[in-house]
Amino acid sequence: MPAGRGRRQNEKERTMKMEKLGRNDHCWCGSGKKYKQCHEAFDEKIHHFELEGHMVPTHEMIKNPQQIAGIRESGRINTLVLDYVAEHIREGMTTAEIDRLVDTKTRELGGIPAPLGYEGFPKSVCTSINNQVCHGIPSETDVLKDGDIINVDVSTIYNGYYGDSSRMFCIGNVKEENLRLVRVAKECMEKGIEQVKPWRFLGDMADAVNRHAKENGYSVVIDIGGHGVGLEFHEDPFVSYVAPAGTEMLMVPGMIFTIEPMINMGTADIYVDDSNGWTIYTEDGKPSAQWETMVLVTEDGCEILAH
Ligand code: MF3
Ligand code: CO
Secondary structure (H helix, E strand, O other): OOOOOOOOOOOHHHOOOOOOOOOOOEOOOOOOOEHHHOOHHHHHHHHHHHHOOOEOOOHHHOOOHHHHHHHHHHHHHHHHHHHHHHHHOOOOOEHHHHHHHHHHHHHHOOOEEOOOOHHHOOOOOEEEEOOEEEOOOOOOOOEOOOOOEEEEEEEEEEOOEEEEEEEEEEOOOOOHHHHHHHHHHHHHHHHHHHOOOOOOEHHHHHHHHHHHHHHOOOEEOOOOOEEEOOOOOOEEEEEOOOOOOOOOEEOOOOOEEEEOOEEEOOOOOEEEOOOOOOOEEEOOOOOEEEOEEEEEEOOOOEEEEEO
């Protein structure tokens, strides 16, 4: 998840498959170089962490420069679409209008909205208002009203590569406690981004997110997380925002995933709307806020590919 993937799916596949590559064979990354002059030492470093009992990425989770360039472009388009939403979103607008803005702008920029038809999702964007946590479906009858907080989650396919990010928007006069939730949710994402560094763990990032949420009296949704992204909409690994530091998967250069914690004002409990099978609500009816960014792990930290 998001998007219906179970937590911990493919757990076994997370374990690095040590390929029986000869040192003079072509490297698995597609560079055309000999393995010993390319990723051999890198793989050995990863294997060392695996022997220590850590979860480590498979080669499929590590993107090559050509893939990174394509995914970066898709992320750029995704960001432009969200900028366009930011310019036009306003009180009185329906979420179906937001859907049309996103669909039109995405296609104008040469992309395809990834949500449309994804596992049966009926619209081109997710719009989640107030106590909706995520996966809200745009509708002609949902009108943005004064005081609403809304997450607009945009995902793009561009030249076959995927981009994914989301932002919160505050409509009219939002009450102070909800403004604070929106602000702290953004800070949670930012604190997570600060922890994205090679040879550290996804749990380091999660712990930073969770601590900041807790310190502010909020809770982090447990069962829905982030995901690898780029060649597909949702790839491994599952990205938790409640794990302890030093746990979860090792981060290595070339991995691309989302940081998209859902921060609840009340309890972390959620439920799915039975009537559409998609929309997630807070169990206690209190508001939830989410910001999403897409990051590339680099040699010395990370690069934001979409925001
Ligand atoms: N954009 C969401 C995410 O951040 C996924 C939405 S799946 C959809 O992962 F089908 F609802 F679009
Ligand atoms: Co996502």
